[in-house]
């Protein structure tokens with residue numbers, strides 16, 4: 401098996417969830433999951449299924465380093481079969497590029513290009529079609545030069561035969577981060593030669609922290625559409641924020657427990673214009689003590705599907721996993 405086989409046969413692994421009238425109906429919701437060398441995509445999928453998710457996102461290795469394991473194609477194929485059995489569409493699965501890649505600063509130019517090229521190869525070999533990338537921080541050289549550097553790295557990385565889409569993530573504007581406004585993201589896209597392969601990942605915590613008012617999400621979507629184009633939106637990161645609008649902090653909070661709030665996040669999750677876009681939770685694990693923490697995703701996904709906040713989220717997560725552990 402190679403990526404040519406996978407991409408030619410993508411339709412075999414892609415399908416949508418229909419209701420009786422043929423309308424797509426089910427929300428595409430999942431979370432960040434792990435990817436380990438011993439069980440790879442199969443392990444990531446099983447973790448996602450344990451949360452009741454129908455999509456997921458992972459780093460192909462530790463986000464803070466570039467060590468990557470050899471991919472096992474038999475395991476990939478097994479995962480694809482299990483995905484199909486569970487009506488999970490391969491086109492909704494996301495890989496997150498490691499955050500040590502900083503294309504905004506040209507001190508790392510060669511490293512960024514080499515690593516991103518390798519990462520694209522790995523993701524194509526898994527048959528996955530979307531990579532989320534943080535535009536990076538200019539670290540003092542100014543956002544205009546930072547944006548030029550990002551464009552330069554993308555043009556050295558995205559080639560005519562690249563099959564995956566690079567999804568630039570909207571950032572909180574912490575420190576010298578580029579991509580804190582829709583205008584900045586648009587500027588980057590405009591500079592890329594193969595711009596049809598550049599898409600956007602919108603993160604609710606980041607846009608809140610960057611100064612967008614999620615009480616008026618319809619206006620945000622209109623702005624996005626006018627500035628970038630809604631057809632460019634390929635992924636949503638759904639996170640509450642520990643901080644108020646415009647704080648430029650980037651600290652994620654559990655759904656309904658932060659400054660954005662449950663009702664505002666529900667408007668994003670169930671927005672009719674965003675119905676076919678995969679939605680990924682990157683909310684924090686629930687800590688019991690210094691050593692033990694548990695993933696909140698199973699319970700957050702339940703809450704989202706029920707359209708009702710669970711005020712006992714933290715307790716329910718702890719109880720569920722403590723019982724499983726014992």
Ligand SMILES: [Zn+2]
Pocket residue numbers: 569603637682
């Ligand atoms: Zn994010």
